[in-house]
Amino acid sequence: MNLSDYQAVIEDMPLYDDLCYGAITEVGEVVDVIKKGSRPGREIDVQHLGEEIGDTVWYLTRLASKYGLKMEVLLQANVDKLNERHK
Numbered sequence: 096m097n098l099s100d101y102q103a104v105i106e107d108m109p110l111y112d113d114l115c116y117g118a119i120t121e122v123g124e125v126v127d128v129i130k131k132g133s134r135p136g137r138e139i140d141v142q143h144l145g146e147e148i149g150d151t152v153w154y155l156t157r158l159a160s161k162y163g164l165k166m167e168v169l170l171q172a173n174v175d176k177l178n179e180r181h182k
Contacts, residue, residue, distance in 0.1 A: 098156075098166040105153060106160050114161060118154035125151055 096104075112120070124147045132139030156166055 098170065102156050102160060102166050105156060108157075110157070114154055114158045118151065118158060121147060121151040121154055 111117070125144065128144045128147055129139055131137065132144075159166055159169060
């Protein structure tokens with residue numbers, strides 16, 4: 096699935112939280128999975144990490160949609176900016 100298709104599919108899904116609060120919460124959950132997995136004798140639960148990253152992307156994509164932004168455009172602009180920075 097490409098980003099445009101993903102963004103179109105999720106635009107009509109119900110919201111359970113404020114988008115900013117939800118995005119921040121999900122980023123915190125990503126960090127928590129990494130933190131717990133980085134302790135001595137532990138490993139990062141990659142499947143759980145992937146689920147939390149997916150949730151984070153969902154919230155960020157919904158936030159972009161709310162303001163009329165397209166994820167493919169945002170990400171291409173980010174790549175262009177980084178390429179220019181690292182010339």
